[in-house]
Amino acid sequence: MGRPRGFDAEVALQKAMVVFWEQGYEGASLADLTEAMGISRKSMYAAFGNKEDLFRKALQRYTEGPxxxxxxxxxxxxxxxxxxxxxxxxxxxxxxxxxxxxxxxxxxxxxxxxxxxxxxxxxxxxxxxxxxxxxxxxxxxxxxxxxxxxxxxxxxxxxxxxxxxxxxxxxxxxxxxxxxxxxxxxxxxxxxxxxxxx
Structure with a gap:
């Protein structure tokens, strides 16, 4: 079994959604995203996939929220x-x-x-x-x-x-x-x- 995540994925996704919303897809750098989410790039990839995958998940969060x-x-x-x-x-x-x-x-x-x-x-x-x-x-x-x-x-x-x-x-x-x-x-x-x- 892998180690449990050291962060709340739902909270991190919410923060990524806000970054994409504020800066747009291309304007949101991986550094901006991981800093806002409070996680490393490696953790982001492990939990959400690449930037495109993260964007799709953030859009789904937006659809279900705002x-x-x-x-x-x-x-x-x-x-x-x-x-x-x-x-x-x-x-x-x-x-x-x-x-x-x-x-x-x-x-x-x-x-x-x-x-x-x-x-x-x-x-x-x-x-x-x-x-x-x-x-x-x-x-x-x-x-x-x-x-x-x-x-x-x-x-x-x-x-x-x-x-x-x-x-x-x-x-x-x-x-x-x-x-x-x-x-x-x-x-x-x-x-x-x-x-x-x-």
Missing amino acids: GAYILEALRAPTAHEVATLFLDGSVRANTRPGFPAGCLGVQGALAVGATGQVARDTLAAWRALGLTYLRERFQRAVEGGDLPADADPELIARYIMTIANGLAVQAAGGAAREDLLRVADAALRNWPPASKAS
């Missing part, structure tokens, strides 16, 4: 509530006290060189999955009469995702939570009414 609003919003009873909770959750996650501003999933690897390609692709797939979840939820809303029969679930999902991504960029640029919540509210003012058919 990004948990995504799946919570999808469970709302109406399409309008889904959109409202999604944008509200996005703003709150992007402006969370004690955490970096913005969204790890949006800003973590938008502009990268060859060494960051895997991280960029990982985040593109992560965002695409969120879009798929929204589209499928809005499709069910059309089928159930909660959205008009001629509503386009793909377009509505892209609209909500684009607003959320823009809110993340604004938050990273220093916009206040209250201002971003007002933008999110304004984005939903022309929401399509429910179908008259029951």
